[in-house]
Structure formats: structure tokens, C-alpha cells
Amino acid sequence: MARSKVSQDRRAEPTGRSAGAEAPTRRELSERKAAILRALVQQYIRTGEPVSSEALAQTAGLGVSSATIRNELAALEEMGYLFQPHTSSGRAPTDLAYRFFVDMLPARPRLRDAEWRAVVAFFDAALASVDEILRGTTKLLSRLTHYASVALAPSPAARAIVRAELVRVGPGILLLVVFDTGQVERRLVELPPARGEEDLERTSRAITEAFRGLTLSGARKVALERAKGAEPAQRLLLERVAEALAQIEASQAEHVYLGGVSYIVSEEAFRRRETLQRIYEALERESAVLRMLREAVAVDRPISVMIGRENPLPEMWEASVVAAPYRAGSEAVGTIGVVGPTRMDYVAAISAVRAVAERLSRAVEALAG
Amino acid sequence: MARSKVSQDRRAEPTGRSAGAEAPTRRELSERKAAILRALVQQYIRTGEPVSSEALAQTAGLGVSSATIRNELAALEEMGYLFQPHTSSGRAPTDLAYRFFVDMLPARPRLRDAEWRAVVAFFDAALASVDEILRGTTKLLSRLTHYASVALAPSPAARAIVRAELVRVGPGILLLVVFDTGQVERRLVELPPARGEEDLERTSRAITEAFRGLTLSGARKVALERAKGAEPAQRLLLERVAEALAQIEASQAEHVYLGGVSYIVSEEAFRRRETLQRIYEALERESAVLRMLREAVAVDRPISVMIGRENPLPEMWEASVVAAPYRAGSEAVGTIGVVGPTRMDYVAAISAVRAVAERLSRAVEALAG
DNA sequence: GCTAGCAGTCGAGCCCCGAGAGTGCTAAAT
DNA sequence: ATTTAGCACTCTCGGGGCTCGACTGCTAGC
Numbered sequence: 001m002a003r004s005k006v007s008q009d010r011r012a013e014p015t016g017r018s019a020g021a022e023a024p025t026r027r028e029l030s031e032r033k034a035a036i037l038r039a040l041v042q043q044y045i046r047t048g049e050p051v052s053s054e055a056l057a058q059t060a061g062l063g064v065s066s067a068t069i070r071n072e073l074a075a076l077e078e079m080g081y082l083f084q085p086h087t088s089s090g091r092a093p094t095d096l097a098y099r100f101f102v103d104m105l106p107a108r109p110r111l112r113d114a115e116w117r118a119v120v121a122f123f124d125a126a127l128a129s130v131d132e133i134l135r136g137t138t139k140l141l142s143r144l145t146h147y148a149s150v151a152l153a154p155s156p157a158a159r160a161i162v163r164a165e166l167v168r169v170g171p172g173i174l175l176l177v178v179f180d181t182g183q184v185e186r187r188l189v190e191l192p193p194a195r196g197e198e199d200l201e202r203t204s205r206a207i208t209e210a211f212r213g214l215t216l217s218g219a220r221k222v223a224l225e226r227a228k229g230a231e232p233a234q235r236l237l238l239e240r241v242a243e244a245l246a247q248i249e250a251s252q253a254e255h256v257y258l259g260g261v262s263y264i265v266s267e268e269a270f271r272r273r274e275t276l277q278r279i280y281e282a283l284e285r286e287s288a289v290l291r292m293l294r295e296a297v298a299v300d301r302p303i304s305v306m307i308g309r310e311n312p313l314p315e316m317w318e319a320s321v322v323a324a325p326y327r328a329g330s331e332a333v334g335t336i337g338v339v340g341p342t343r344m345d346y347v348a349a350i351s352a353v354r355a356v357a358e359r360l361s362r363a364v365e366a367l368a369g
Numbered sequence: 370m371a372r373s374k375v376s377q378d379r380r381a382e383p384t385g386r387s388a389g390a391e392a393p394t395r396r397e398l399s400e401r402k403a404a405i406l407r408a409l410v411q412q413y414i415r416t417g418e419p420v421s422s423e424a425l426a427q428t429a430g431l432g433v434s435s436a437t438i439r440n441e442l443a444a445l446e447e448m449g450y451l452f453q454p455h456t457s458s459g460r461a462p463t464d465l466a467y468r469f470f471v472d473m474l475p476a477r478p479r480l481r482d483a484e485w486r487a488v489v490a491f492f493d494a495a496l497a498s499v500d501e502i503l504r505g506t507t508k509l510l511s512r513l514t515h516y517a518s519v520a521l522a523p524s525p526a527a528r529a530i531v532r533a534e535l536v537r538v539g540p541g542i543l544l545l546v547v548f549d550t551g552q553v554e555r556r557l558v559e560l561p562p563a564r565g566e567e568d569l570e571r572t573s574r575a576i577t578e579a580f581r582g583l584t585l586s587g588a589r590k591v592a593l594e595r596a597k598g599a600e601p602a603q604r605l606l607l608e609r610v611a612e613a614l615a616q617i618e619a620s621q622a623e624h625v626y627l628g629g630v631s632y633i634v635s636e637e638a639f640r641r642r643e644t645l646q647r648i649y650e651a652l653e654r655e656s657a658v659l660r661m662l663r664e665a666v667a668v669d670r671p672i673s674v675m676i677g678r679e680n681p682l683p684e685m686w687e688a689s690v691v692a693a694p695y696r697a698g699s700e701a702v703g704t705i706g707v708v709g710p711t712r713m714d715y716v717a718a719i720s721a722v723r724a725v726a727e728r729l730s731r732a733v734e735a736l737a738g
Numbered sequence: 739g740c741t742a743g744c745a746g747t748c749g750a751g752c753c754c755c756g757a758g759a760g761t762g763c764t765a766a767a768t
Numbered sequence: 769a770t771t772t773a774g775c776a777c778t779c780t781c782g783g784g785g786c787t788c789g790a791c792t793g794c795t796a797g798c
Contacts, residue, residue: 052760067772070761088760088779128543128557167532169551170736174497176553178545182538184553188497261630262649266642273635280631367539421791434741439792457748457791741798752786761778768771 034104036060036072037081041093041101045343048268050090095308095342098320102305102346109351115144116355123359129182130154130334133363134257137336137356142260144352147340150289153255154181154333154364156248157216164211164219166204166241173200175244177216180368181328187244189237203237220245256286269318269341278315283339288313293335296323302357303350308342318342322349324357328368336360398448403473405429405441406450410462410470414712417637419459464677464711467689471674471715478720484513485724492728498551499523499703502732503626506705506725511629513721516709519658522624523550523702525617526585528737533580533588535573535610542569544613546585549737550697556613558606572606589614625655638687638710647684652708657682662704665692671726672719677711687711691718693726697737705729 029037039060040051053073057066073091076082081100082091093101111119122140127133134151141149156179163178166189173189210226211219220242227238261283270276282288295312296304306321316339323337336357338349398406408429409420422442426435442460445451450469451460462470480488491509496502503520510518525548532547535558542558579595580588589611596607630652639645651657664681665673675690685708692706705726707718 050760054760065772066760067762067774068770071771074762084761086779087762088777090760126541126557126559128541128555129538132555162538163534163536163545165532165534167547169498169531169547169549172495172497172736174547174551176532176547178536178538178543180538182543182555184545184555186497186501186551186553188495190495259653262646262653265634265646265649277631277634280634284629284631367541419791423791436741436743436793437739439794440740443793453792455748455791456793457746457789459791739798741796743795743797745792745794747790747792749788749790751788754785755783757781757783759778759780761776763776764774766771766773768769 029100032062032064033072033076034100035062036069037076037093037097038101038104040073040082040091041097044093045345048343050085050092052090055090093343095310098307098342098346099310102307105347105350108354109347111144111351111355115352118144119352119355119359123363127363129184130364130367131183133360133367134334134336135259137360138257138259141336141338141352141356142263144356145338145340145345145349146260146263147338147344147349148261148264148283149259149336149338150283150293151257151259151337152290152293152335153183153257154179154328155255156183156185158331158333159183159215159368161211161214161216161219164207166200166207166237168197168200175241177211177219177245177248181333181364182367185248187247189240189244199233199237203234203241207238207241216245216249220249256289258283258289264340267341269343275318279319279339282313282315288315292316292321293323293337296321296337297325297332297335303354305346305350320344320346322346322353324353326357326361326364328361328364333364398469401431401433402441402445403469404431405438406445406462406466407470407473409442409451409460410466413462414714417712419454419461421459424459462712464679467676467711467715468679471676474716474719477723478716480513480720480724484721487513488721488724488728492732496732498553499733499736500552502729502736503703503705504628506729507626507628510705510707510721510725511632513725514707514709514714514718515629515632516707516713516718517630517633517652518628518705518707519652519662520626520628520706521659521662521704522552522626523548523697523733524624525552525554527700527702528552528584530580530583530585530588533576535569535576535606537566537569544610546580546588546614546617550702550733551736554617556616558609558613568602568606572603572610576607576610585614585618589618625658627652627658633709636710638712644687648688648708651682651684657684661685661690662692662706665690665706666694666701666704672723674715674719689713689715691715691722693722695726695730695733697730697733702733 036056039056043051043055043059053066053069056069057064073082077084077091081094081097083094084091119140122136127136130153134153138149138151159179159181161177162180165176167174167176173191175187175189177185207223210222214222223238223242223245227235227242230238261280264270265276270279292311292313296306302324304323306323308320309317311317311319311321318341319339320342321337321339323335325332325335327333336353338353340349405425408425412420412424412428422435422439425438426433442451446453446460450463450466452463453460488509491505496505499522503522507518507520528548528550530546531549534545536543536545542560544556544558546554576592579591583591592607592611592614596604596611599607630649633639634645639648661680661682665675671693673692675692677689678686680686680688680690687710688708689711690706690708692704694701694704696702705722707722709718
């Protein structure tokens with residue numbers, strides 16, 4: 001593949017949309033170069049074919065001839081924005097060009113009416129819990145964008161507990177924690193030998209009372225405190241509960257949602273089987289998705305775009321991610337995003353992700369109060 | 370595609386392994402034809418290339434010349450077991466041939482030792498709930514077989530409730546039902562206006578007591594009964610709880626687990642993008658997977674195999690499914706399976722699915738007591 | 739009934755060729 | 769100093785034609 005000219009520096013500008021703020025290292029583009037570059041990227045996104053100077057002369061509306069544009073294109077290629085699949089073909093954008101294109105996008109693209117209504121309709125339906133909402137959200141996002149979608153549930157670590165119980169299930173004891181988002185976490189509690197049902201009941205009632213309104217770490221502290229004063233029978237149980245709480249806090253694997261993976265199977269850009277397989281593998285690995293989305297929204301922006309090699313996962317270097325955090329109150333609690341080819345329709349993806357993130361925030365906020 | 374000769378009758382023998390029992394409609398094959406057919410299918414599964422008479426003469430060990438085998442092959446093709454991609458190529462199996470091959474498989478293929486140990490190890494780890502187990506199970510199955518895996522959770526309809534509660538979450542009330550499998554179902558209860566916290570607490574405690582040990586429909590009856598006698602404030606709430614219970618009973622969409630989809634991306638048999646996309650679309654549609662697995666295990670066998678067009682979903686006609694129910698006690702409560710190309714390694718898939726279903730049954734049984 | 743042998747069929751790979759698309763460069767024009 | 773017209777050059781893509789080789793089906797003889 002003639003990809004050798006793609007920009008090496010993985011993170012010239014790691015964040016999403018820097019809307020006008022220049023990276024100091026990047027040479028400024030002349031008006032005309034910028035216009036040409038934008039037109040080229042736009043057309044390439046539309047057609048997927050390398051763009052010729054002639055085509056740009058006609059569509060970009062600069063009133064200069066194709067020969068002039070050819071000179072500019074040569075310069076842009078020199079600067080690392082473009083490459084030619086082969087000597088006598090048009091030019092295609094590198095990651096750097098997409099970055100430029102995305103950074104220059106007008107501030108707030110709007111969703112089309114029909115789509116906006118679909119978003120509103122989805123979130124208007126009564127949904128019981130964040131889990132249920134997110135499952136639907138990935139489907140919604142994929143339907144809107146025709147790309148694969150991912151979502152991260154709020155980390156329970158920061159959420160308030162509305163209920164905690166111990167339940168006997170089969171031979172084991174299950175610690176059940178319900179959060180203000182409607183999320184439910186469960187953990188097996190290693191059972192101390194020969195525990196009576198009454199003890200269990202009593203402890204369960206005790207923690208239900210004691211944990212209400214606390215966070216996981218708060219609850220854990222309380223459990224340990226109470227364990228100290230308690231009679232031996234309860235003591236062990238409480239300590240085990242504290243352990244389970246810690247485990248819940250640490251684990252996050254279950255909180256990745258995935259949807260619409262069938263949409264990107266037919267992407268021309270993922271023609272090579274191997275590319276597609278590696279992307280799917282990564283998407284199935286919760287830790288990978290977690291890492292990717294975390295990094296995507298690390299910088300505090302409403303929408304982040306991660307283009308090609310900006311992605312921390314090499315498997316994703318031929319893909320782009322458009323991601324946004326969603327909030328409950330003022331703090332970001334989770335992330336949603338879409339995954340498509342670097343040649344994705346950024347305008348559509350950004351507006352869809354933005355709209356969904358907004359409504360999702362409201363929905364989660366309504367739940368969590 | 371030269372697939373026109375594939376058997377038309379979608380369900381000559383709908384079930385999995387009939388191990389020797391003949392379908393009355395199917396003409397009996399001579400010893401030699403059977404041996405040739407088996408050898409051919411085996412080789413085709415191994416190589417993916419049409420098999421020649423010469424190759425069979427060498428490997429099948431029948432002591433006859435390729436010319437003789439050619440005659441037999443012509444007959445088998447006539448009977449619908451084989452087809453030629455083109456005139457001068459070897460033969461490939463039709464669905465009917467795979468069906469024959471699978472039906473003739475020796476009774477209980479064993480898993481290789483290392484794999485068996487992986488299965489045992491997975492189920493030896495303490496797992497909190499059926500959900501958690503199944504999530505891991507699909508991963509395990511896919512790792513073993515290199516195909517995509519699906520699993521159906523036990524329908525909560527038949528399970529016993531170990532706990533039911535009402536919890537205030539944000540502005541809504543959440544009905545939380547915990548089953549003996551560790552599964553948790555939650556449903557928003559349409560809130561009657563201006564309900565006091567004490568009422569809620571009281572009702573919650575009441576249903577916790579009253580529902581313990583019942584099934585969903587049992588609990589629903591109890592709720593409605595109690596509603597009759599109750600004071601108006603509680604009455605409405607109880608009726609709404611009954612409604613929510615009915616909804617839980619009816620819904621099953623959330624109970625489909627999917628894993629290892631990246632494994633089948635590179636399947637040569639799904640070379641055509643469209644084929645792969647349709648398969649993925651179907652796998653993402655819970656209702657479709659539900660229908661497929663239901664039909665697969667409809668006949669009471671330890672392992673069911675659904676080959677190509679035997680599948681009720683046309684999207685899956687180029688794929689095969691190996692499925693098995695898992696049990697808690699004597700009743701089948703859920704299903705697991707793998708999805709691969711019709712040319713899949715049935716022996717490996719069957720032994721993996723069987724082994725996993727067995728251990729899974731034990732694990733679920735241990736949970737549900 | 740089996741098999742050796744042979745003619746016939748078809749796909750895969752290769753080369754060649756021409757058409758077409760698009761570039762880079764040069765030299766003239768502004 | 770730009771811009772542009774013009775032209776030579778490069779490379780892909782598709783088709784046609786070719787050979788090679790892998791199989792088959794069939795026939796005739798064992």
C-alpha cells in the first residue's frame with residue numbers, strides 16, 4: 001500500500017475539534033490551499049475515489065485552471081496532506097488532511113429533521129435503567145450514521161447507591177447493589193461456613209440502611225468500620241462485602257456496549273479482510289474499547305474526533321472515531337461514539353453523536369436525579 | 370453461484386444428529402458411496418477446495434481406481450449430494466452431503482485435553498450470575514471453535530423469584546426482580562401521582578415477602594389478589610407491579626449473548642461482503658437469533674446441527690449452526706451455539722458445544738440450586 | 739464390474755494492447 | 769511572479785488471446 005507518506009507523528013493534535021486554534025508545529029496554509037484541500041477532502045469523502053485537479057477546478061469554484069491547482073496539490077502533497085495511490089491518479093487525503101478538514105468544520109452542524117425526531121422519540125420512551133438506555137443508544141447511533149457504535153456506561157464508582165442487599169442464590173450469597181442510574185451490579189460473596197439465614201437477613205437489612213446514598217468507596221469504608229464492632233459471625237461477612245464492593249469498583253469490563261457492527265462490513269475502505277477482522281477483534285475487547293474512548297474524550301470538548309493513526313489502538317489506524325461524553329449534572333459519566341472508516345462522513349457523524357449525547361445526558365440526568 | 374443443485378427440501382431431517390436412523394424418504398447409499406461421500410466431505414472441510422476423484426482414490430483407501438470413483442461421484446451428484454462449481458473441477462458437498470456426514474458421525478466426539486481443561490477451568494471460577502456466566506461462555510466457545518457464538522439466557526418466566534423490590538430511582542420507581550439464577554430484571558413502574566416514600570417502602574417489603582419462591586406469573590397473581598383487598602393508595606401500585614411483571618415475562622430481547630464475531634470475518638466461505646453483512650445483521654437482531662436457536666433445539670437432542678438452508682433465516686443459508694440446550698435440573702432452560710460456514714469443522718464444533726453445554730448446565734444448576 | 743486411456747472442458751495465470759485518466763513540466767501569456 | 773495552455777509521460781483497467789493443467793466423462797478392453 002502506498003501509505004508510506006501518511007503522517008508519522010501520531011498525535012500532532014490529539015484532541016477533537018480545535019476549531020481555528022493552530023498547532024504551532026503546522027505550517028499555515030494559504031487561503032487557496034485551504035480551500036482546495038477542503039474541497040478535495042469533501043469530494044473524496046463523497047466518492048471514495050482519488051480526486052483530480054480537473055475535478056477540483058470545476059467544483060471548488062476558485063476561478064483558476066487545473067494547472068494551477070496541480071501546482072497547489074503538489075505542494076500540499078509535499079506538506080503531507082495528500083498522497084497519490086499511483087503516479088497518474090488523483091490525490092487522496094492523508095490523516096493530516098482529515099484532521100485539517102475536521103478542525104475547520106463549521107461549529108455546530110445540525111441533524112436533519114427526521115433524524116432529530118428519531119433521537120427525541122427514542123429518548124422520550126420510558127427506559128428503566130442506564131443499561132437499557134445504552135443498549136438502545138448504540139442501535140440508534142448506528143441507524144443514524146451507518147457506522148458501528150460504542151458506548152461506555154457510567155462507572156459505578158462515582159454513582160450513589162440507592163440500594164444494597166445480600167441475597168442467597170443457590171449455594172452462594174450474592175451482593176446486589178443498585179445505583180441511582182438504575183444500574184445493578186452483583187458480586188458473589190465468598191460465603192463463610194454455615195451461615196444462618198437470619199444472620200444473612202440481618203446483615204442485608206443493615207447494609208441496605210447503611211449504604212443508601214453512599215458511593216462504593218464510601219460504602220466500603222462503612223462496611224469495614226461496622227465489621228470492627230460486630231460480633232464474629234457478622235464480622236467476616238461484612239469484610240467480604242467490603243471486598244466485593246472493591247471488586248465492583250475496580251471492574252469495568254461489563255460496561256461496554258456495542259452496536260451496528262454489521263454496518264461497517266461493507267465499507268469499501270475495509271476491503272482487506274485482515275483490516276476488518278482486526279477492527280472487530282478490537283471492538284470485541286472491552287479493555288481496548290475502554291482505552292480508546294477514554295483517550296478520545298480525555299480532552300474536555302463536547303465532541304472528539306480521532307482520525308486514523310491518532311488512535312491508540314494500531315488495529316484502528318484505518319478507522320476514525322467520533323466520540324462524545326455524556327453527563328449527569330455537570331460531570332461526564334460515560335461516553336458514546338461511532339467507529340467508521342477514516343473517510344467517514346464527519347459532518348453527519350458529528351451531528352448525530354452530538355445530538356444523541358445531548359439527549360442521552362438529559363435522560364441519564366433524569367434517572368439519576 | 371452454481372448453487373442451484375443444492376437440495377430444495379429445507380427440512381428433510383430437521384433435527385441434529387439422528388445417528389443411524391434413516392429418513393424414510395432418502396434413498397439408502399451403498400457402503401462404498403457412503404465411504405466416498407464421507408471422505409469427500411471430510412477433505413472438503415479440511416481444504417475448502419473441490420475434491421477430485423484422483424484425490425479420493427488415494428486417501429479414501431477403497432482400493433479402487435479413480436475411474437470407478439468418478440462413476441460413483443456422478444451418481445452421488447445425481448442424487449443431490451454433490452455439485453461441481455464448473456465442468457472440469459472436482460466436487461463439493463451440498464447441504465445434503467453435510468447432513469449425511471453429520472448424521473453418520475461417531476456418537477460422542479471428545480474434546481482435546483487442553484481444550485477440555487480450558488472449559489473446566491472457566492466454569493470452576495466462581496461466577497455470580499447466569500448473565501456473567503453466559504457472557505464468558507460465548508467467549509469461551511468462540512475461542513475453542515473459532516466461530517461466532519450465541520447464547521440464550523434462561524427465560525425468567527420459568528425461574529423462581531428470590532427477591533423482589535421497589536426502588537426509587539430518580540423520578541421513577543423501579544421494580545427489581547432477582548431470580549434463582551442470579552439474573553436481575555428491572556422494569557420501570559408507571560408511578561401513580563404523589564406517592565409517599567413510606568407507602569413505597571411498605572409495598573416493597575410486602576412484595577419481597579409475598580413473591581419469594583414464586584414464578585413471574587405466580588407473583589403476578591398474588592399481586593393482583595392483594596391489590597383487591599388493599600387500600601386505594603397501594604392498590605394502584607400493586608396493579609402496576611403486576612403489569613411490570615407481565616412485561617418482564619413477555620420480553621426476551623435482552624437475553625441474547627453474542628461473542629467472537631470477529632472469527633468469521635475471514636471465513637473464505639463468506640467471501641462475498643453481502644453474505645457476511647447479512648449474517649451479521651441477523652446475529653445483531655435478537656429476535657432472529659432467538660428464532661434460530663429455538664428452532665434448532667426444538668427437537669429434543671443433546672446436540673442439534675442446522676445446516677445451510679435448514680436454517681429458518683434465509684440470511685443464514687450459507688452458514689451452519691451447532692446448538693445445544695443447557696439444563697438446570699431436568700428442564701432445558703437456555704441454549705448455546707456456534708455459527709460458522711456450512712463447511713465448518715463439525716466434529717470440533719460439536720464436541721466443544723457439547724462439553725460447554727454440559728459444564729454450563731452444572732454451573733447453572735449449582736446457582737439455581 | 740472395474741480400469742486404463744483419452745478426448746474434451748473449463749478456469750487460472752500470463753502477456754499484450756489500447757483506451758483513458760491524470761500528472762508534471764515547459765514555455766508562453768498576463 | 770503567477771497563471772495557463774499544451775504536451776509528453778505514466779500508470780491502471782479491461783479485454784482478448786494464449787497456454788497450462790486439473791478434472792471429468794466416456795469408451796473399450798480386461
